Amino acid sequence: MMRMTYGAAMPANARNWLAVWRRNYLAWRKVALASLLGNLADPMTNLLGLGFGLGLIVGRVNGTSYIDFLVGGMVATSAMTSASFETIYATFARMHTQRTWEAMLCTQLTLGDILLGEVAWAASKALLAGTGITIVAAGLGYAAWPSMLYALPAIALTGFVFASLAMVIVSLAPSYDYFVFYQTLVLTPMVFLCGAVFPITQLPAAFQLVAALLPLEHSIELIRPAMLGRPVGSVGTHIGALCIYAVVPFLLSVALLLRRLMR
Amino acid sequence: MSSVAIDLAAVNKSYRGKVVVNGVTFTVAAGECFGLLGPNGAGKSTIVRMILGMVPPDAGKITVLGKQVPAHARLARAGVGVVPQFDNLENEFTVRENLLVFGRYFSMSAREIEAVIPSLLEFARLGSKADARVAELSGGMKRRLVLARALINDPQLLVMDEPTTGLDPHARHLIWERLRSLLARGKTILLTTHFMEEAERLCDRLCVLEEGRKIAEGEPHTLINEQIGCDVMEIYGGNPHESIELIRPYAQRIEQSGETIFCYAPDLDQVRKQLRGRAGLRLLERPANLEDVFLRLTGREIEI
Numbered sequence: 001m002m003r004m005t006y007g008a009a010m011p012a013n014a015r016n017w018l019a020v021w022r023r024n025y026l027a028w029r030k031v032a033l034a035s036l037l038g039n040l041a042d043p044m045t046n047l048l049g050l051g052f053g054l055g056l057i058v059g060r061v062n063g064t065s066y067i068d069f070l071v072g073g074m075v076a077t078s079a080m081t082s083a084s085f086e087t088i089y090a091t092f093a094r095m096h097t098q099r100t101w102e103a104m105l106c107t108q109l110t111l112g113d114i115l116l117g118e119v120a121w122a123a124s125k126a127l128l129a130g131t132g133i134t135i136v137a138a139g140l141g142y143a144a145w146p147s148m149l150y151a152l153p154a155i156a157l158t159g160f161v162f163a164s165l166a167m168v169i170v171s172l173a174p175s176y177d178y179f180v181f182y183q184t185l186v187l188t189p190m191v192f193l194c195g196a197v198f199p200i201t202q203l204p205a206a207f208q209l210v211a212a213l214l215p216l217e218h219s220i221e222l223i224r225p226a227m228l229g230r231p232v233g234s235v236g237t238h239i240g241a242l243c244i245y246a247v248v249p250f251l252l253s254v255a256l257l258l259r260r261l262m263r
Numbered sequence: 264m265s266s267v268a269i270d271l272a273a274v275n276k277s278y279r280g281k282v283v284v285n286g287v288t289f290t291v292a293a294g295e296c297f298g299l300l301g302p303n304g305a306g307k308s309t310i311v312r313m314i315l316g317m318v319p320p321d322a323g324k325i326t327v328l329g330k331q332v333p334a335h336a337r338l339a340r341a342g343v344g345v346v347p348q349f350d351n352l353e354n355e356f357t358v359r360e361n362l363l364v365f366g367r368y369f370s371m372s373a374r375e376i377e378a379v380i381p382s383l384l385e386f387a388r389l390g391s392k393a394d395a396r397v398a399e400l401s402g403g404m405k406r407r408l409v410l411a412r413a414l415i416n417d418p419q420l421l422v423m424d425e426p427t428t429g430l431d432p433h434a435r436h437l438i439w440e441r442l443r444s445l446l447a448r449g450k451t452i453l454l455t456t457h458f459m460e461e462a463e464r465l466c467d468r469l470c471v472l473e474e475g476r477k478i479a480e481g482e483p484h485t486l487i488n489e490q491i492g493c494d495v496m497e498i499y500g501g502n503p504h505e506s507i508e509l510i511r512p513y514a515q516r517i518e519q520s521g522e523t524i525f526c527y528a529p530d531l532d533q534v535r536k537q538l539r540g541r542a543g544l545r546l547l548e549r550p551a552n553l554e555d556v557f558l559r560l561t562g563r564e565i566e567i
């Protein structure tokens with residue numbers, strides 16, 4: 001029995017993925033304005049609605065106003081949802097209904113090149129969404145300048161993480177119908193477990209332990225202090241955890257999609 | 264440059280216990296047009312996908328442009344242009360953008376791509392449509408764009424899965440004419456088809472497949488002469504059993520498919536005489552073709 005080797009399916013070189021990224025960029029450019037508004041509207045509504053509404057009730061949190069506290073959580077969450085949704089919906093369509101990958105696989109691109117291009121693209125959209133909110137929040141005086149610039153690489157890394165994780169879901173899901181489970185059973189609980197909208201110390205101890213294992217927690221631990229102009233603790237741990245969450249699911253999705261698409 | 268473009272040796276493929284490609288062996292020489300002919304489900308598309316390295320064979324050996332496939336499929340594909348069975352163009356992109364994006368997949372620079380686009384558009388007769396969105400093109404135009412796209416990397420070998428399926432006759436003839444001009448330029452073409460006419464017109468050699476097995480291989484006219492070797496009369500209507508009894512003494516061979524009788528005879532005038540005056544019969548005399556070869560070899564017509 002001859003097998004497609006995993007090695008041959010991995011990214012072939014350091015620049016092939018860029019052709020895939022640029023294809024997606026060209027497609028996005030045609031709908032950029034609508035896409036930007038769509039990506040920013042939801043997190044901005046959450047930020048301002050919760051920030052002003054709840055902020056009045058809860059008062060100060062961890063030594064700052066609630067809305068200042070919330071900014072970092074909303075930026076990380078929007079990077080998460082932006083990368084996840086781009087991957088489970090748009091990428092799945094390119095693999096499935098639009099046959100975009102089928103055309104790509106007829107060229108000298110490998111499956112790994114395609115996946116890397118897709119993940120990098122979804123991370124780019126996450127960076128764009130996170131940066132957009134950061135800029136608006138800074139304009140309103142809710143983010144510290146210039147330390148918020150340190151959040152940008154963390155936002156991009158968050159995008160990579162959730163694009164890779166969503167790629168595993170894409171490689172397993174038979175149809176769109178399954179994505180809602182990922183959204184409701186994984187992504188939404190993570191928002192509440194990882195301290196996006198309230199401090200993690202409000203949770204029972206067991207939940208705090210779980211949260212420490214989740215990627216969004218590490219994103220928020222990097223992004224929130226940058227937004228508040230505070231020093232970041234355990235930078236290496238957070239970046240390391242996020243890198244593992246970016247790389248391992250990526251490799252897993254290459255293996256899974258190889259079995260799904262090329263057998 | 265090797266004189267062999269594709270070499271398949273004893274290739275097998277099964278899905279869930281069902282054998283779809285069964286010990287298929289053939290060689291495509293550089294510069295020839297080679298056809299894989301057979302009904303749907305004969306294994307044509309699976310063979311194409313194995314040649315492109317998208318499906319690993321269970322057993323056997325595949326070499327494409329001197330590279331082992333699937334192990335070195337990426338290197339092989341760098342010299343191959345593919346026309347897939349179903350259009351997978353970028354519908355929201357213009358014709359030019361489709362070519363640009365696809366050229367990048369082959370690591371071509373923007374300058375290299377811009378340099379070849381005008382000749383590709385001219386070749387595909389799409390010069391006036393360069394800035395039209397794909398969604399605005401007719402079926403024939405889309406197919407020609409897929410062909411132009413497959414040529415962007417100046418491939419030595421073109422692999423085409425059902426290149427004219429779903430096209431009207433005019434569009435089909437235009438594609439055939441374009442393919443002949445590619446052959447004249449020295450390109451190698453592997454095509455799959457269930458159109459006997461397409462195979463007969465284009466292919467230097469072909470391989471007839473049924474249920475994953477190769478049942479014949481050769482030049483179209485040699486196959487027709489060897490397997491049939493005379494003209495054919497198709498007989499419609501009337502009582503088939505009566506008709507067959509009447510013509511049997513004069514026929515070299517008779518095949519029945521549904522309500523149609525195929526009579527192969529060296530002297531069809533004799534056959535015609537026997538049936539003269541019979542009510543409700545319609546007779547069609549024609550030279551033998553690959554359809555007859557397929558019928559002879561399998562006992563049935565090609566079902567699409």
